[in-house]
Amino acid sequence: MTVWEVFRQERKGQPFQHAGALTAPDERFAEEYAREQYGRRGESVALWVVPREAVHEVDEFPDELQRNYHRVDGYPLKEKLREARARAGTG
């Protein structure tokens, strides 16, 4: 039995989102089971059924030099704003 990852699209034009996984011996069974589990209540307009083996997982993101300005939280504005206001005399 193979594990299959199922992604579902709720409405046309929307991105596919991970719905869950199932086990099935082959593609035909996987499609049938995906249909039953993620499609029979009108909750999806389309499904992607992907063997887990086909998913290339990436889970390492080295940042040895601490270049934190690449990150969302790496460039705090609060302090800079306070300084700027002080310089302008509006703080």
Next chain:
Amino acid sequence: MRRAYAAHRVPVGRVSVTPTAEQLLAIADDELILGWRDSEWTGIAPFLEEDVAFSSIAQNEIGHARALYELAARELGTTADELAFDRAPQEYRCAPLVELRLPDWADTIARHWLYELADELRLQVLKTSDDRDVAGLAEKIDREEAYHRIHAQMWADRLAGEPRFEAAVERLWPAALAALPEDLRARLAERVGRDVARGPQPGALARGNHTAELPELWEEMTMVRRSVPGAAW
């Protein structure tokens, strides 16, 4: 206990019904009883995904039965519930094929496959009915049955050549053939790759006869309804 609900029982076995109502009842009874049998796998199917899928198929069959009973009920002046639950076991028109209790998965899949193939042939005829309601319902049912056929076929393909499955098909074949009207049997044999001459033995397997397993199923199926005769649920 049987007397208690006799008052609102529909004795369709003793009144003359039009061929359409008769035909509808036969199919409805097949779907109800097979749905009931298939639902016996809920919780104990070979693996979880199949449990969900097979239970869903069972539920669909009972849904089809309800819709067919509603059409038949209109002609017979009764209700779907009364047709489904208030007749005596011998008044049901289901084929012996669907009555069999098959606690072996190979048997269940063999029956499922044979039944779906037979049911498709029967629905094709119904879809050409002059009665627009009947034809329309047959169209609707067939669109759902298409997925049952996919399910049945993928299992049949997967188990093809397995001695247990092949033996089950061989054993159930005469009953499957007997479930269809005579004029459709050759086409079923062609699809299954079997000989129509090895068909039903006269008597026991013909529609109208019942297996010893039906009364037991009926007792369980109608138990709640019989417990409070005439109650509105």
